[in-house]
Amino acid sequence: MKSAIILHPKNICKEELIHLLTCDGEEEKELFDYTRQLRNHTIGNNVYMRGLIEISNICIKDCLYCGIRKSNLHTKRYSLSDDEILQAARYAWENHYGSVVLQGGERNDAAFILRIEKLLKQIKKLSNHKLGITLSLGEQTEDTYKKWFDAGAHRYLLRIETSNIRLYHKIHPQNNLHDFHTRLNCLRILQKCGYQTGTGVMIGLPFQTTEDLADDLLFLKTLDVDMVGMGPYLEHRETPLWTFRNQLLSQAQRLKLGLHMVSCLRLLMPDINIAATTALQAICPEGREKALEIGANVIMPNITPAINRANYQLYENKPGMDEGAEESTRRLIESVRRSGCEIKPDTWGDSPHWQHRNKSSETIR
Ligand code: SAM
Ligand code: SF4
Numbered sequence: 001m002k003s004a005i006i007l008h009p010k011n012i013c014k015e016e017l018i019h020l021l022t023c024d025g026e027e028e029k030e031l032f033d034y035t036r037q038l039r040n041h042t043i044g045n046n047v048y049m050r051g052l053i054e055i056s057n058i059c060i061k062d063c064l065y066c067g068i069r070k071s072n073l074h075t076k077r078y079s080l081s082d083d084e085i086l087q088a089a090r091y092a093w094e095n096h097y098g099s100v101v102l103q104g105g106e107r108n109d110a111a112f113i114l115r116i117e118k119l120l121k122q123i124k125k126l127s128n129h130k131l132g133i134t135l136s137l138g139e140q141t142e143d144t145y146k147k148w149f150d151a152g153a154h155r156y157l158l159r160i161e162t163s164n165i166r167l168y169h170k171i172h173p174q175n176n177l178h179d180f181h182t183r184l185n186c187l188r189i190l191q192k193c194g195y196q197t198g199t200g201v202m203i204g205l206p207f208q209t210t211e212d213l214a215d216d217l218l219f220l221k222t223l224d225v226d227m228v229g230m231g232p233y234l235e236h237r238e239t240p241l242w243t244f245r246n247q248l249l250s251q252a253q254r255l256k257l258g259l260h261m262v263s264c265l266r267l268l269m270p271d272i273n274i275a276a277t278t279a280l281q282a283i284c285p286e287g288r289e290k291a292l293e294i295g296a297n298v299i300m301p302n303i304t305p306a307i308n309r310a311n312y313q314l315y316e317n318k319p320g321m322d323e324g325a326e327e328s329t330r331r332l333i334e335s336v337r338r339s340g341c342e343i344k345p346d347t348w349g350d351s352p353h354w355q356h357r358n359k360s361s362e363t364i365r
Contacts (some may be wrong), residue, residue, distance in 0.1 A: 048349025
């Protein structure tokens, strides 16, 4: 018999979410079955691909969990050339990805802002204005977000990392560059500028409780975002949070919690885009398929030139370090099939939630 919570997902409260985040056995199976069916019924079993281009690991920030933080002097810094970025975008276009994500360390100097603006226009041009572009380049001013939007970006990913302000400040340095309210305000500005806005959290951080994660889910719903990418926190020895590695849940527990977060979010927000993230795959080779099986609908294969991948190590044992774009794509198509979903090629795969709000129609090549 279906539990009362699953039959009335709109009214789920924090206590019920805590229960669902920690349930096991038959109850877990019932939850996962339900959210798979809910996804299929609401938005179908299509999976959308975004070719992930990690454009640079140069970052002005020092997040205490991140392997490419400014103070990690053991990372070799790189910045892809314009040609390399355009070539990767052309690869995505020619291989039916439908859209790309440009992700990298945060920079806010004028040269960087202008370069991104030019690259956006060039990517649009090389794909007859058909390739969708998501940016994930951190906190910027409203003026910069607008410039990039006008140049062709239409989606933006900026994780809030945790909705617990005290925890946010524990996992970031205490200075103006790492302020919870500034980050939250950026999300509001992105929504105002017209971006399909995505955010997310890390799961299994030191000091984080199941209550915090239930609050995160309710926070994502209140923010009314269009897309979410969230995955397990994974430790990196060259970061300050490494000190707390013995206090963490096991990686298996973080994977399980990550899957429960995806499933519960699908319950709360049936028509948003939810990514099956690489961090799930870092713990378990089938981690992404498991997320697709229970409600995720977006996957982001890495199409960064293989030679640069080893230097974009956010955490230890990041998968796909030595495989090229073709190998990443082949593996991905196989894994999506195994999860019972279907890749929808040549499609932006806009969040249905955003489409409903804007009554806009999807752009299909
Ligand atoms: N610099 C941009 C930003 O912070 O928004 C975009 C790139 S940043 C590397 C993308 C995401 O990586 C972050 O939002 C964070 O959630 C995730 N990340 C960083 N370090 C991580 C870690 N040790 N484990 C899991 N995810 C991590
Ligand atoms: Fe920089 Fe993003 Fe890493 Fe923070 S999470 S150090 S902003 S790349």
